[in-house]
Amino acid sequence: MSVETTTESAPAPRKGTNILLGLxxxxxxLALWLALGLSTAAFWTPNNISNLLRQGAMTxxxxxxxxxxxxxxxxxxxxxxxxxxxxxxxxxxxxAGVPLWASILLTLLIGVAIGAFHGFGIVRMGLPPFIITLAxxxxxxxIGLLIxxxxxxxxxxxxxxNFSRADFLGVPSLFWMVILVAIPAFxxxxxxxxxxxxxxxxxxxxxxxxxxxxxxxTIYLAYILSATCAALVGVLLxxxxxxxxxxQAEGWELQAIASSVIGGTSLFGAVGSVHGPLLGAFILATIxxxxxxxxxxxxxxxxxxxxxxxxxxxxxxxxRRGSR
Amino acid sequence: MSSxxxxxxxxxxxxxxxxxxxxxxGAPILELRGLQKKYGLVEALKPATVTFLAGEIHAIxxxxxAGKSTLIKLLTGVIRRxxxxxxxxxxxxxxxxxxxxxxxxxxxxxxEVVLCPHLSVAANMFLGDEMNRxxxxxxxxxxxxxxAVLDDLGFQLPAGALxxxxxxxxxxxxxxxRAAMRGIRFLIFDExxxxxxRQESAQLFRLIRRLRDQGVTIVYISHRMEEVFELxxxxxxxxxxxxVGTRLIGETNENELIALMINRSIEQIYHKETVPPGDVxxxxxxxxxxxxxxxxxxxxxxxxxxxxxxIGAGRSEFALGLYGRQPISAGEIRWDGKKVVIPNERxxxxxxxxxxxxxxRDQGLCLNLPIGLNINLPVYRRLSSGLVIRxxxxxxxxxxxxxDLRIKTxxxxxxxxAMSGGNQQKIVIGKWLSxxxxxxIFDExxxxxxxxxxxxIYRLFGELLKQGAGIILISSYLPEVxxxxxxxxxxxxxxxxASHNHRAASHEDVLTQAIGI
Numbered sequence: 001m002s003v004e005t006t007t008e009s010a011p012a013p014r015k016g017t018n019i020l021l022g023l024x025x026x027x028x029x030l031a032l033w034l035a036l037g038l039s040t041a042a043f044w045t046p047n048n049i050s051n052l053l054r055q056g057a058m059t060x061x062x063x064x065x066x067x068x069x070x071x072x073x074x075x076x077x078x079x080x081x082x083x084x085x086x087x088x089x090x091x092x093x094x095x096a097g098v099p100l101w102a103s104i105l106l107t108l109l110i111g112v113a114i115g116a117f118h119g120f121g122i123v124r125m126g127l128p129p130f131i132i133t134l135a136x137x138x139x140x141x142x143i144g145l146l147i148x149x150x151x152x153x154x155x156x157x158x159x160x161x162n163f164s165r166a167d168f169l170g171v172p173s174l175f176w177m178v179i180l181v182a183i184p185a186f187x188x189x190x191x192x193x194x195x196x197x198x199x200x201x202x203x204x205x206x207x208x209x210x211x212x213x214x215x216x217x218t219i220y221l222a223y224i225l226s227a228t229c230a231a232l233v234g235v236l237l238x239x240x241x242x243x244x245x246x247x248q249a250e251g252w253e254l255q256a257i258a259s260s261v262i263g264g265t266s267l268f269g270a271v272g273s274v275h276g277p278l279l280g281a282f283i284l285a286t287i288x289x290x291x292x293x294x295x296x297x298x299x300x301x302x303x304x305x306x307x308x309x310x311x312x313x314x315x316x317x318x319x320r321r322g323s324r
Numbered sequence: 325m326s327s328x329x330x331x332x333x334x335x336x337x338x339x340x341x342x343x344x345x346x347x348x349x350g351a352p353i354l355e356l357r358g359l360q361k362k363y364g365l366v367e368a369l370k371p372a373t374v375t376f377l378a379g380e381i382h383a384i385x386x387x388x389x390a391g392k393s394t395l396i397k398l399l400t401g402v403i404r405r406x407x408x409x410x411x412x413x414x415x416x417x418x419x420x421x422x423x424x425x426x427x428x429x430x431x432x433x434x435x436e437v438v439l440c441p442h443l444s445v446a447a448n449m450f451l452g453d454e455m456n457r458x459x460x461x462x463x464x465x466x467x468x469x470x471x472a473v474l475d476d477l478g479f480q481l482p483a484g485a486l487x488x489x490x491x492x493x494x495x496x497x498x499x500x501x502r503a504a505m506r507g508i509r510f511l512i513f514d515e516x517x518x519x520x521x522r523q524e525s526a527q528l529f530r531l532i533r534r535l536r537d538q539g540v541t542i543v544y545i546s547h548r549m550e551e552v553f554e555l556x557x558x559x560x561x562x563x564x565x566x567x568v569g570t571r572l573i574g575e576t577n578e579n580e581l582i583a584l585m586i587n588r589s590i591e592q593i594y595h596k597e598t599v600p601p602g603d604v605x606x607x608x609x610x611x612x613x614x615x616x617x618x619x620x621x622x623x624x625x626x627x628x629x630x631x632x633x634x635i636g637a638g639r640s641e642f643a644l645g646l647y648g649r650q651p652i653s654a655g656e657i658r659w660d661g662k663k664v665v666i667p668n669e670r671x672x673x674x675x676x677x678x679x680x681x682x683x684x685r686d687q688g689l690c691l692n693l694p695i696g697l698n699i700n701l702p703v704y705r706r707l708s709s710g711l712v713i714r715x716x717x718x719x720x721x722x723x724x725x726x727x728d729l730r731i732k733t734x735x736x737x738x739x740x741x742a743m744s745g746g747n748q749q750k751i752v753i754g755k756w757l758s759x760x761x762x763x764x765i766f767d768e769x770x771x772x773x774x775x776x777x778x779x780x781i782y783r784l785f786g787e788l789l790k791q792g793a794g795i796i797l798i799s800s801y802l803p804e805v806x807x808x809x810x811x812x813x814x815x816x817x818x819x820x821x822a823s824h825n826h827r828a829a830s831h832e833d834v835l836t837q838a839i840g841i
Contacts, residue, residue: 192711193704200701203690210649210681210688211701211755212673270692 021264021316025279029286036290043293050172054164054240056285057174058083058233062252063259063277064185065229068222070260071189073202073269074122074129076223079230080252081140082114084245086234088144091153091244100160104235111231114140115224122223123216129223137253144246153244164240174236178278181229186274188225198222202269258305259284262312283308347413349379353541354399354430354510359408361394368394371408372567374560376510381532381542383552383573386562386585387774392545393744395562396512399543400432401425429509433500433516441488441495446470448487449502473505477531493520493635500528504535511535512543515745517551518772521634521800522839529555547774548801549578561585585775594807595779597786599626601810603660605763605794606677608646610655615641616818618655623763623794628785630809631798633838638818639798640682643765647679648672673702678761680752682768682798688752689740696722696736698751702759725754730780746777753784764788767798782808802831816840 036043062079069076086107093103114136121132155161166173189195197218200208209215233252238244261267262283263276284305291301347353358371369391376382386392397403401422410417412428419425439448446467447454455462455469471483479497487495496516503511513532517525532555536542546552552559553573560570561584568584602625611619616638623629631639644650646657648666656663659675666672672679681687689698699722700707707717722736729750733743740751749769756764766785770778785795785808799805805812806827814822814837822829822837 187712191713191715193708193713194711196697196701196704196713199693199697200690203693204686206687207681207690207698208701210647210669210679212670213701214670270690 022273022275022279025263025276025283029279029283032283032286032290036286036293040290040293043290048289048293050167052282052285052289053172053175055289056282057172057178058236059252059255059259059284060178060278060281061181061229061233061236062256063263063281064181064274065226066253066256067260067263067265067272067274067277068185068189068198069129069226070257070265070267071198071202071269071272072219072222073267074219074222075133075257075267076118076226076230077130077133077253078114078118078136078140079226079233079256080249080254081137081144082111082227082230083234083237083249083252084247085140085144086110086231087238087241087248088147088153088244088246090235090238091155092147094155094157094160095153100157107235108228108231111228111234112224114231115227116220118223118227119216119220123219141246148244148246155238155242155244160239161242164236174240177232177236181232182274182278189272189274194218194221199270255281255284258309262309264316347378349539350377352376352411353378353413355411357409357411359395359398359410360406361391361398361403362406367565369398370566372562374567374570376541376543377558378509378541379536379539380557381536381544381555383544383546383556383559384562385546385549385552385559385581387746387776390562390585390774391565392562393514394565396432396514396543396545399425399430399510399512401430430512431503431506431508431510432512432514433496433503434514439487439495439499439502441486443487444484445474445481445487445490445498446483448498449473449483449505451502453506473501477501477504477527477534479527491635493524496520497524497527497531500531504531508535508540510541510543512545514545515547515772516544517546517548519635525551547772547778549581549775552581553578582775594803595782595786596808597789599786599789601625601627602792604658605660606646607658607661608655609658611642611645611652611657612654613641613645613650613652615650616645616815619820620655621813621820621823623796625762625792625794626789627810628789628795628797628808630805630812631796631815632802632805632812632834633800633815635800637815637838639815640767641818642815643679643767643796643798644681646672647677647765649679673759673761676760676762677765678756678759678763679765680749680756680767680769684745684748684752689748691741692739694737695726695731695733695740695743695751698740699725699736699754699758702755721758725751725758729754729757729784745772746774749773749777749781753781761793763794763796765796765798768800769797770799770801770804778804802834806831806834814838 033043042048062083066076066079089110090103090107093106094100098106118129118132118136121127122129164174168176189198197208197213200211200213201215201218205215237248241248259280260272260277262280263273263278265272265276287304287308288301291298291304352375354376356372356374358373359369360367360371361369372395384392384395394403398405399419401419401424404420410419417424417428440451443451444467449470450466455466467483474481474483479501481490481494481497487498490498496519500516516528520528532542532544544552544555556573558570558572559576559581561568561581563585571580604622604624607622609620619642621629631642633639641650645652646666648668648671657666658664664675666675685691690701696719700718703721704713707713707721719736725731726733726736731743731747731750731754733747740748743751753769769781773781785797788795797805797808810826812824812826812834813820814834816838817840821840824834
């Protein structure tokens with residue numbers, strides 16, 4: 001049998017297109033920076049750049065966690081609520097005199113517990129991810145408000161609140177936290193077998209199961225990672241604003257999902273990366289920052305963000321179709 | 325006038341077919357002259373000249389990658405030709421879009437049903453062409469009309485039932501009925517019987533003949549030679565993108581067609597390796613679970629144990645039970661003579677069981693992921709040091725399977741969905757070869773697979789046997805299990821009803837036992 005003729009259609013290898021999208025996004029980000037630098041003198045000031053990096057940092061960390069979940073063809077709507085809730089938790093623990101390291105650890109563990117609960121709801125109770133995370137979204141806000149009795153808990157720990165304002169090697173410490181999350185996340189998603197399992201579960205859970213992948217454990221893992229990233233952001237937010245407040249971070253879950261989707265993650269699962277959502281988060285942050293500098297009505301920022309999501313995802317769809 | 329004809333006339337009026345398009349039976353309706361399709365430098369279809377006559381059943385045979393799918397896509401307007409001309413009713417046409425093809429009356433019934441599972445059978449049959457009165461759907465009228473068509477065709481399907489509640493085979497019949505009542509003039513069937521039971525295939529064939537008698541031109545693509553000879557008037561053969569010939573069915577035979585397709589004789593296809601059987605690897609005693617009951621059988625090293633039966637007879641369910649995918653409710657499994665419990669798939673794999681499941685699309689492959697990832701999925705543990713995958717080993721393992729199994733792909737990074745059926749099956753098999761096992765369960769390994777790949781798969785069985793493995797071969801295709809099995813078990817209604825040694829019973833006996841007359 002002759003084997004010379006290859007497949008009936010040969011789509012471009014996936015890896016190439018992945019890098020291409022990354023480069024396009026990076027190009028878009030740089031173009032935005034260039035345009036803003038030309039149109040306003042205030043943009044390329046150290047102060048503003050630090051501010052931009054701080055603004056983008058929290059969404060970026062949320063988006064990375066969210067991406068793990070979306071790759072399994074799930075969704076985590078609770079991350080914004082987790083941020084608000086855990087900011088209350090850490091403020092509460094610090095107020096109660098718990099040492100800083102223990103407070104942070106406990107707060108992160110609460111994130112783990114919330115993620116495990118999501119996994120339990122999906123795997124054991126058979127609830128759709130949308131529903132179980134929607135339920136925790138509203139409940140966590142409620143629990144946070146109960147704890148604080150509807151008000152805020154202020155944080156008096158100076159070292160903790162100084163952290164978010166501090167720089168290290170000229171770069172805001174909050175941005176270092178992004179790197180601290182992104183590197184292990186990259187190793188996990190792109191270099192470890194668990195990353196491959198996330199993609200496999202998102203593509204075809206039954207095929208993954210029959211290939212010996214522990215599908216349930218993989219789902220637990222994705223939601224635990226997402227919720228833990230959110231708990232970390234809760235800690236960072238508490239440090240930045242110096243209070244714990246359950247109503248903070250309203251709508252951040254949508255920012256995180258938007259960043260992830262702009263970064264090339266497919267809501268149908270099995271397509272995504274770590275660098276994509278990071279770029280997506282900083283593109284959104286740049287738009288907000290630029291709009292502020294240009295004195296654009298903040299209502300317009302929301303509209304622009306919405307349009308941007310449509311445009312970017314539409315072009316991504318075209319590109320995917322073209323490569324078929 | 326039958327209800328089917330009535331409905332298809334209703335549609336013809338709508339389609340406003342020009343009078344001059346009328347073609348007498350037996351005259352050319354669609355002519356391809358030097359039709360060619362290139363993807364970059366790859367010539368998927370070399371210039372082909374084929375004529376389809378009005379009111380004939382024209383079979384197209386060829387291996388995977390021979391260009392059959394390319395030809396269908398060209399005819400249905402899914403892709404555009406690179407060169408050549410197409411004449412429809414004697415006039416040159418573009419066939420540039422699916423809509424153009426449909427408006428001319430060219431339609432295709434695909435192997436995998438593309439209808440809405442949550443709508444009723446009737447709603448699916450009328451989808452996009454609903455009967456309305458004052459802008460409201462005439463639901464009961466449509467249901468009556470759909471039921472009349474189904475009854476007329478002898479399908480015995482309820483028009484009110486949800487499509488998703490039917491078997492895949494029944495859904496296929498609905499899809500065909502749907503195409504049949506749309507006033508089609510040219511209907512392409514792509515491997516329609518792959519998921520059908522024998523009775524369902526018979527119903528489908530009756531429908532196809534009836535359409536032909538109404539003057540519809542049928543293009544019938546199949547890997548099953550006996551279907552081609554049962555049904556077709558003429559047959560065209562494709563090989564490696566080349567149209568190598570068209571024959572009247574009465575003037576050719578299976579051997580000639582196969583020779584045209586692959587340059588190999590039929591004896592070489594069902595090549596059975598005889599290996600002296602070794603010890604019993606696995607034995608089940610009264611094993612029961614969801615869909616199967618009280619199954620006792622054993623597999624020795626170096627032997628193929630065939631499980632034959634109709635779809636739903638409990639064979640696949642038994643395999644899933646043995647593999648730890650389904651819970652066992654009674655009975656026991658003995659592995660190397662010792663009683664074992666297999667709680668999940670990983671436990672089965674660790675024991676040395678591999679399962680190439682029934683449905684490549686639903687169970688076998690992550691279609692929108694690369695071939696390499698699919699092949700490596702069961703063995704990532706072995707390819708990792710600690711957490712991190714050794715990239716070199718990962719690439720090498722995938723490339724080795726691609727090379728050894730001759731999977732036709734430019735790269736391991738190509739998505740599995742881009743592969744043809746035979747190549748997809750090879751990916752599934754490659755997964756388990758790289759994992760290694762002592763008991764291989766192959767569930768319908770040759771559905772939608774061409775003759776050449778079939779022969780390769782059978783040869784591979786021989787290799788596995790020689791290496792001391794045992795094989796459970798599940799198939800609804802009798803010649804396959806019959807020729808290859810050292811021991812053949814017949815399933816019916818979830819139970820093992822009969823067992824035969826190699827070629828000890830006749831085809832008829834086995835079939836009778838499976839159907840249970």
